[in-house]
Amino acid sequence: MKISEIKERKIIHRPTLSFDDYGNRIYHSYEYYLPYNPGFKGNETQRLFAKWIDIALFCVIFYYGFGIQIITGILLSVVCVIITGALSEFYLGTTIGKKIFRIKVIDDEGNHPDFRTSLKRNILCLANLYPNFSEATSGSIAMGTRTTIQMHFSMHLNNRMCTTYIIKESKIPEIKSLLEDTRSANNSHRID
Template sequence: MKISEIKERKIIHRPTLDFDEDGKRIYHAYEYYLPYNPSFKNSETQRLFAKWIDMAIFSLIFYLLFNKILIASILLSIPCVIIFGAITEFYFGTTLGKKIFRMKVIDDEGNYPSFLKSISRNILCLANFYPVFSERTTKTVAMGTRTGTVMNFSMHMNNKICKTYIVKESKIEEIRSLLDVELPKNNERLID
């Protein structure tokens, strides 16, 4: 089984227009099987900071040890982060920046990605830094309705293409246990 094939059972209670004899609203329960989402809230921001931490370390190495100017140090750190990131993700499932935020990279089978998959996702991360601009409307009592432009970074394209996931370290055991569970076929029963 793969992570992309895991389904989660969700029960949603929707109110009806009817009430019982005590005056309480009657709800209908609807059952859905939705795709499992192994990611976590605020992952894009943490991934962006993790990448900046990795770049800062290599930039400091080039700046302090090799006496390069700051711009050259930053530019030289980019290929180093890509290559070193691919190696560490292949062996450990994480980089130093991701380790600080307790994140791991896993593939669709729940393992650390292969070296080729890791190098391709790290090369594709350069396209992730393309900012996405969107409008956001806020309402406040004092200022009324205000519309402004918000800049976000889309940090999920490389994972979508390479079929990898960024998860918290604490969630890996849950994901692997879900992958070990084998569902019975349509007409088969589990026999003890």
Template sequence: MKISEIKERKVIHRPTPDFDRFGKRIYHAYEYYLTYDPGFKGNETQRLFAKWIDMALFAVLFYYLLYENPFTAVLFSIPSVIISGAVTEYYFGTTLGKKIFRMKVIDDEGNYPVFFHSLKRNLLCLANLLPIFSEYSSKTIAMGRRTGIQMNFRMYLNNKICKTYIIKESKMEEIRSLMDVEPPENKKLPES
């Protein structure tokens, strides 16, 4: 079984317009099997910081060991991070920056990605660094309604194309145990 085939059981209780004899609302319980999401909340920010940590390490090495100017050191760090990221993800499933945040990269079978898959994924990370600007609105008592522009990053594009997942190290056992179970069908539970 693949990670993309894992289903997660969700039970949703929907109210009906009917009440029982004690005046309590009657609910219908519906059972759904939704696609399992192995990711975690806030992974975009952690992945961005992990990439910056990896780039900073190489930039410092180029600056102090090869006596390059800061701009050239940062420029040389980009291909270095891509190549070293592909190698370390192939062998260890993580990079130094991801290790600090306890993240792993796995493919759809639950293994570390093969080298060329990882290289493709790391090349596509350059597209992740292109920001998306969106408008937001907030309302406070003191200031009234305020609108502004916020910047977000698309830190999921390379994983979507390469069918890889960024997970926490602690979720590896849960994912491996879920991969042994057959996916069930959606159905309605008996009324409660």
């Protein structure tokens, strides 16, 4: 069983135009089975900071340890982060930067990704750093209506292409349990 095959039951209550005898609105319930999402909201920012932490560690090592100039150190750091990131995700499921934010990388079966997949993820992370810009309008009494430009990083390309997931460490038991429940349900259907 794979994480991408797990379905989550959701019940959505939609209001109608009708009211009951007490004046309360009547709702219709709709039941959906949606794909399970093991990720968490706001992981793009945490992943970006984790990557910058990993790069900064290598920059410090190259600058103070080897006396390499900052720009050259940054370029070498990116290469080192890709290689060491692939190795540490393969063995531990995380990097130093991700460990600070308690983030793990898992494959579609709930395990650490294999080395090839992890290397592909880390190479594709370079494309993730390309920012998207959008307009945002906010209003307040003191300042009136203001339009600002917001920058967003799309950090999902490498996960989609490699079928990996970024999760919080605390969510691992839940995912393992869901995978076991789904496996046992599928095995019981095969026996019947």
